[in-house]
Amino acid sequence: GPPKAPWVVSAADRARYDVMFQNADLDKDGYVSGNEIKGIFLQSGLPQMVLAHIWNVCDMKQTGKLTSEQFALAMWLIQQKRAGKDPPAQLTSEMIPPSMRPDTALQQSNVVPTMPQYSNPELQQVADDIDQVNSEKLKLEAEIQQKEAAIRIKNTEVKNLQGELDTLSATFKQLD
Numbered sequence: 462g463p464p465k466a467p468w469v470v471s472a473a474d475r476a477r478y479d480v481m482f483q484n485a486d487l488d489k490d491g492y493v494s495g496n497e498i499k500g501i502f503l504q505s506g507l508p509q510m511v512l513a514h515i516w517n518v519c520d521m522k523q524t525g526k527l528t529s530e531q532f533a534l535a536m537w538l539i540q541q542k543r544a545g546k547d548p549p550a551q552l553t554s555e556m557i558p559p560s561m562r563p564d565t566a567l568q569q570s571n572v573v574p575t576m577p578q579y580s581n582p583e584l585q586q587v588a589d590d591i592d593q594v595n596s597e598k599l600k601l602e603a604e605i606q607q608k609e610a611a612i613r614i615k616n617t618e619v620k621n622l623q624g625e626l627d628t629l630s631a632t633f634k635q636l637d
Contacts, residue, residue: 467569468555474536478536478537479533483536485498491529493532501536506543510586516535519552529560
């Protein structure tokens with residue numbers, strides 16, 4: 462196959478991140494879960510949305526955990542972001558960990574990239590925000606409808622009670 466592009470994570474960084482990985486991998490299964498590294502991620506001081514995006518692009522097969530290579534890449538992307546460089550919408554070939562790179566074009570066709578609807582992360586963010594707001598709006602509208610229905614029921618109850626009260630008042634008047 463073609464010669465592999467060098468990996469973006471340098472050997473020195475890799476060694477540093479591997480130590481962090483080993484400390485974080487509490488159950489020693491060779492993977493870290495979101496729970497195991499949440500603390501490390503949050504220490505970066507980056508917004509949770511950005512951290513979630515970095516986790517998503519590094520968790521290439523969407524397994525919910527990262528290998529030591531994927532973790533090193535995530536840490537590298539976090540450092541990049543702290544230096545002012547946004548993480549990509551999806552990994553470039555130099556970013557993909559060497560052991561996960563397809564060797565042939567044939568293998569590549571089996572990897573379905575999770576393509577964002579937009580290649581521009583800001584547009585994607587706005588699109589996601591719109592979805593978020595829309596779903597909140599729908600929820601609120603449903604709640605309003607439920608509350609209005611409840612109000613109608615209460616109104617009916619009030620009318621019925623008022624009717625009973627009037628009937629009772631009339632009855633008492635007659636008894637007088």
